[in-house]
Amino acid sequence: MRVKKSLLQFAVAAGFVAWSTPLFAQEAPAQSSTHVFSETPTSRDPAAALANRGNDSSARQQTTLDPAAATQAWLDSVPKDERERSDAYFEGGYWLLLWNYLVAAAISILLLSSRISAQLRDFSERLTRFKTLQVACYSVPYLLLVYVLSFPLNVYEHFFREHQYGLATQTFPAWFREQLIGLGITIVGGTILLIVLYAVFRLALTACWIWGTIVAVVFSFVLLFITPVFIEPLFNTYKPLTNAEISESILAMARANQIPVKQVFEVDASRQTTRVSANVSGILGTTRIALNDNLLKQCTLPEIREVMAHEMGHYVLNHGAKLLTYLGISIFVGFALARILFDAALSRWGERWGVRGIADPAGLPVLALILSTLLFLATPLLNTVVRVTEREADAFGINTSREPDGMAKVALKLGTYRKLNPTPLEEFIFYDHPSGRARIRMAMDWKAANLPPGESGTTENGLSLKNY
Ligand SMILES: [Zn+2]
Numbered sequence: 001m002r003v004k005k006s007l008l009q010f011a012v013a014a015g016f017v018a019w020s021t022p023l024f025a026q027e028a029p030a031q032s033s034t035h036v037f038s039e040t041p042t043s044r045d046p047a048a049a050l051a052n053r054g055n056d057s058s059a060r061q062q063t064t065l066d067p068a069a070a071t072q073a074w075l076d077s078v079p080k081d082e083r084e085r086s087d088a089y090f091e092g093g094y095w096l097l098l099w100n101y102l103v104a105a106a107i108s109i110l111l112l113s114s115r116i117s118a119q120l121r122d123f124s125e126r127l128t129r130f131k132t133l134q135v136a137c138y139s140v141p142y143l144l145l146v147y148v149l150s151f152p153l154n155v156y157e158h159f160f161r162e163h164q165y166g167l168a169t170q171t172f173p174a175w176f177r178e179q180l181i182g183l184g185i186t187i188v189g190g191t192i193l194l195i196v197l198y199a200v201f202r203l204a205l206t207a208c209w210i211w212g213t214i215v216a217v218v219f220s221f222v223l224l225f226i227t228p229v230f231i232e233p234l235f236n237t238y239k240p241l242t243n244a245e246i247s248e249s250i251l252a253m254a255r256a257n258q259i260p261v262k263q264v265f266e267v268d269a270s271r272q273t274t275r276v277s278a279n280v281s282g283i284l285g286t287t288r289i290a291l292n293d294n295l296l297k298q299c300t301l302p303e304i305r306e307v308m309a310h311e312m313g314h315y316v317l318n319h320g321a322k323l324l325t326y327l328g329i330s331i332f333v334g335f336a337l338a339r340i341l342f343d344a345a346l347s348r349w350g351e352r353w354g355v356r357g358i359a360d361p362a363g364l365p366v367l368a369l370i371l372s373t374l375l376f377l378a379t380p381l382l383n384t385v386v387r388v389t390e391r392e393a394d395a396f397g398i399n400t401s402r403e404p405d406g407m408a409k410v411a412l413k414l415g416t417y418r419k420l421n422p423t424p425l426e427e428f429i430f431y432d433h434p435s436g437r438a439r440i441r442m443a444m445d446w447k448a449a450n451l452p453p454g455e456s457g458t459t460e461n462g463l464s465l466k467n468y
Contacts, residue, residue, distance in 0.1 A: 067444040074408045074440045075421055083420065089165045090419035094430055096157055101376040107149045108369035117142075118354025121362035135198045138361040139191040147183055154179075162273070167417060170272055178272075181234050193219050194364070201359040208358055209335035216335075217328040221283065224320065228282040232267075238290055241266045246301060250291075250308045253400050257316050264308075265290035270297075276413055278307050283320045298413065302406030306397055313396025319389045326385050330378070338370045345370070380429040390433045394442055404447035411439040 111117040124137035147154075159175050162168035168175075193215070200211040232238065241247045241264040250264045269277060269292035276298055278291040289311045295304060314320070342358055345366055350356070355363040375382075398407055412420070419426070420436035427435050434442070 065444065065448040067441060067448045070444040070447070071437060071441045074412065074444075075437060078412060078415065078420065082416070085165070086416050087419045089167075089417055090430075092161070097376070097379065097430075099153060100157075101372060103150050103153050104372045105369055107146055108365035108372075110149075111142075111145070111365045112349070112353040112355070112369075115354050116145075117362045117365050121354075121360065124361070131202065132195055132199065135195050135361050136191050138364070139194045140187055142361075142364060143187050143190050144183075147186070165417070167274055168272065169270060169274060174271075178235055185231065185234075189223070194361070198359060198361060205357075205359065209332070209339045212335045213328060213332040216331045217324065220327060221324060224281075224283040224324070225286055228286050228288045232281060236267045236269060236271065238265045238267050238288070240264070241291070241296075243296070246296070246304060249301065249305055253305065253309055254289075254312060257312055257400065259289075259312055259315055261289065266296065267292045270294050275417065276307075276410070278311050280311050280314045280320070283324070287315060287320070289315065299410065300406065302401070302403040303410045303413075304406075305401040306403040306406040307410055309401035309403075310393045310397030312400065313393035314389070317389070317392055317396060319393065323386070323389060330382065334371055334374050334378075337374060338367060341370045342366055383430065383432045384428060386432045387427075387434060391438075391442075394434060394439060398443060398446045404443040407443035407446075408440045411436040411443070414439075 120138050120141055121134075124134040127137050128134055159168065159170075159172065170178075196215050196219075197212060200215055201208045204211045228238075241250075247264045251261070254261050265288060267290045269275070274294060276292065276295045278289070278295055280287065280289050282288050289308065291304065291308060291311075295307060299307070339358070342363070346355060346357065346363070353362070353366070355366060357363065358367075394407075398404060401407075414433075415436040418431075418433065418436065422431065422435050422437075427438070
């Protein structure tokens, strides 16, 4: 999601460990094939061809399915050119990770070694004697400068490259307009954050990383809370889903899982992209589960049910609070390391850069450089933390929707932008969601397990409820 990208850029630019909880970002893109609803698994499914369905009407339906072979059959159903295209797109993302880091690092080093940062601080001190206003006077031009200097890579990555792979639907003016909105949010939000953070740095020099962590976590929480209410509407329209067949099917799953929602939201994501997605955003009272119009257009009802059940998994498994906790721990470690590295850098280059200390806004690029380096190095760890929660939501999704073929088909659709069959090392380092192969395997394992329906009289076997 655009907002998340700009916030992440800000976070890196401003130097805060904000691996913006991808749970709240979009789930996934897809190809532009069209399907009709109410499709059920048919003989066209590769997995169905492998399943030898028994005809014993006296017992529940028996299916012998080899999960490994069924998974391979699904993967083999993707044409070679499509596979090569999505592999190229996703592998390009590995390099973009590096380029983004190098550009951010180069900008920080440029601002420091040219003493632009120090001059900006001197300028703000001449404008006003109030420390708070000095931080604001530094922050606004700093964030603008970072945006402008990283614009070439930004426009390549988020506009030209997306069009090149057929994933974007926006003209340049429409895209740029949203960039400006995102920049506005970044400048306002970033300046508020920096004002509070530098106040804390001035007051608590010795324990500044502890207070800095508290400020960053509170800020993240507020951001999550207001996102569905104030930020998302700036980019997209959210309206109740009108198709009764789909919404009732989704609401039934919600009711079965004690999710207090009365309506399902549809978001007009096709304004920006062809990707299929759904998302959970907000926290506490603002939590909202929404599916996008591409999902509605491109997916069958079983697929939609599976995706929405996955999103419900994030809600039921309390992933918002869990990821916020992990974020807090990461920020704490990041700030503690940054404090040590900051002092080391300053004792060596402080004079040359004109930076006086941690409470001096001119040191912001030093902090940004250190934190973006730590963030870059921690990529596999952070991706793994998020991927594990995604896998949990997948398990919840398959058990709730009971749509293994729907899950496999969605995994293939998401495969238009995410490499379907990576090596284990690749998945560990780069994947913030399970790969298509892992997801299809989970679906086929579930299908092969032939779970019996409940209340069959055989599973409980007269055990009393106290055994729960
Ligand atoms: Zn998810």
